[in-house]
Amino acid sequence: ESSVGGHWGREFRRTGYDGMILLGKADRPVYLFLQDDRLEIKDAGHLWGKDTFETNFILKKECGDKAQVSCIGPAAEKLVRYCGVFTDGADARTxxxxxxxxLMGSKKVKAIVVRGTQEIPVQNPESLRASMKELVPNLTGKLKGISTFGTPGIVVPCESLGDLPVRNWGQGKYTEGAQKLSGQLMKEKYLKKQFFCAGCPVGCGRVVGGTLDLALEETGGPEYETLAMLGSNLLVDDMTAVMRLNELVNRLGMDTIEAGAVVAFCMELAEKGLIGSKELGELDLKWGNARAAEGLIRMIARREGFGDLLAEGLQATAQKVGGMASEYAVQINNMALPAHDPRAYSSLALTYATSARGPCHTSAFTFWFERASTFPELGIDKVLDRFQSEGKPEIVVKIQNAVAVWENLCLCKFSILGGVQLKDVCSWLKDVAGWDFSNQDFLEIGERCINLKRKLNVGWGMSRKNDTLPLRVLTHRVDDGGCGRHLPPFNVMLADYYEKRGWNKEGIPTKETYSRLGI
Known part of the structure; x- marks a missing residue:
């Protein structure tokens, strides 16, 4: 489960389709080309081995400049487990x-190209247009900061709150380093222009360039998550070095969060003497060495030597290395934590542990309501105390249910921070599709989605044992930084969360819960 902005989704909708399901696998590399109602399966032998930027460029030449391309990189062809699907070429929306x-690589599907010429049907365009006219100034006003600095603008505030991962989540304070990785510095020295997803008035994306050692004059700039995971978490405080790593990982087609987590993990393993020249060869994998990080990432993408094991993820590598390695692997169910620290927000500890896909900061956005935002329709009328645990399980349940609606409708979750409420979404859906839903209908739909996903995970053997946090953030207090040695009372909150969800003590939804939701 993953989502992406950019322009591919709108172009796909203009073909007249709402979704696409890929069954089976090809016997050779192929790409799909959908033009309105015509679908072609085309040979992709000439694209196999190409990076995501090259693939986008070639397919735009073959299919037309107005076509939109989603594709994979060479790391996905090698089945590195944490590869993404990339759109918008060098702007690298992922x-x-x-x-x-x-998954696409396992099916030998290199890309899905779409070109649509149809109008997207809207039941009540005048009403929708009026709603958008009212929305835009409110949205751009409340999201002015993210429009100006993008997500890199939160690097410095996150560091001050103890929210920024530093040295594989083992260190709190990183004030000078955060300044060197800030959105303000990026804007002053490297920003070429903003990137706007389809129809968006905010433009939170960054396009960077300048005196960088990059293959292109302009490329998609690193988001907050990347600056954190490939920057502060590695003790790399050179903005240009992080930009190089970002471009490399994007070209190879890997997730920058996971890639950064794996490199940080290996740096700590090397520091502790658990791996050495046998695994790393000549790589001097010390904290802050961006060139060594680059070399390790290339090893992973090629599944070369020790990189073959690292390509399987943190959990698999820790189990193979043994010893104390599992304590340095900051992951849940073989998925790395994103770059927000659950020690900084009590709600985030629950969100990470109970998210259906693994630790996910966007499946509820709960931590934003503990630092800056409100959600009046859910009873959140003021910013919550981030260290308080009482009442947080109920808050997490409510926000997860609401955000599930945003996910189902493919809405950008930054709109929540811009003040969009459930009633607005109800109105838009009625204008577009003619469906009449209330706030309560939406929240029940969201709750049903959460429980359906849980039912699937339970069927695959997941239970209470999987709803946990990495040892490092569950038991390790950070002596410096903005967390103030705080550890959330996780087990107490989890038990309360299960009760609020209508799940038993093992985290399995009860028959009554399934019945109430029509599952």
Whole structure:
């Protein structure tokens, strides 16, 4: 499960389709080309081995400049487990998490190209247009900061709150380093222009260039997550070095969060003497060495030597290395934590542990309501105390249910931070599709989605044992930084969460819960 912005989704909808399901696998590399109602399966032998930027460029030449391309890189062809699906060429918008690119690689599908010429049907265009006219100034006003600095603009505030991962989540304070990785510095020295997803007035994406050692004059800039995971988490405080790593990982088709987590893990393993020249060869994998990080990433993408094991993920590598390695692998169910620290927000600890796809900061966005935002329709009228645990399980349940609606409708979750409420979404859906839903209908739909996903995971053997946190953030107090040695009372909150969800003590939904939701 993953999502991506950019322009591919709108172009796909203009073909007249709502979705696409790929069954089976090809016997050779192929790409799909959908033009309105005509679908072709084309040979992709000439694309196999090409990076995501090259693939986009070639397919635009073959299919027309107005076509939109989603594709995988060479790491996904090698079935590195944490590869994404990339759109918008060098601007590199990415469905990065959960290995969807790896899945495409296993099917030998190099790309899906779409070109649509149809109008997207809207039941009440005048009403929708009026709603958008009212929305845009409110949205751009409340999201002015993210429009100006993008997600890199939160690097410095996150560091001050103890939210920024530093040195494989083992260190809190990183004030000078955060300044060197800030959105403000990026804007002053490297920003060429903003990137706007289809129809968006905010433009949170960054396009960078300048005196960088990059293959292109302009390329998609690193988001906050990338600056954190390939920057502060490795003790790399050179913005240009992180930009190089970002471009490399994007070209190879990997998730920057997972790639950064794996490199940080290996740096700590090397520091502790658990791996050495046998695994790393001549790589001097010390903290802050961006060139060594680049070399390790290339090893992973090629599944070369020790990189073959690292391509399987943190959990698999820790089990193979043995010893204390599992304590340095900051992951849940073989998926790395994204770059927000659950020690900084009590709600985030629950969100990470109970997210259906693995640790996910966007499946509920709960931590934003503990630092800056409100959600009046859910009873969140003021910013919550981030260290308080009482009442947080109920809050997490409510926000997860609501955000599931945003996910189902493919809405950008930054709109929530821009003040969009459920009633607005109800109105838009009625204008577009003619469907009449209330806020309560939406929340029940969201709850049903959460429980359907849980039912699937339970069927695959998951239960209470999987709803946990990595040892490092569950038991390790950070002496410096903005967390103030805080550890959330996780087990107490989890038990309360299960009760609020209507799940038993093992985290399995009860028959009554399934019945109430029509599952």
């Amino acid at each position: 469905a990065g998490r959960c290995g969807l690119g790896t």
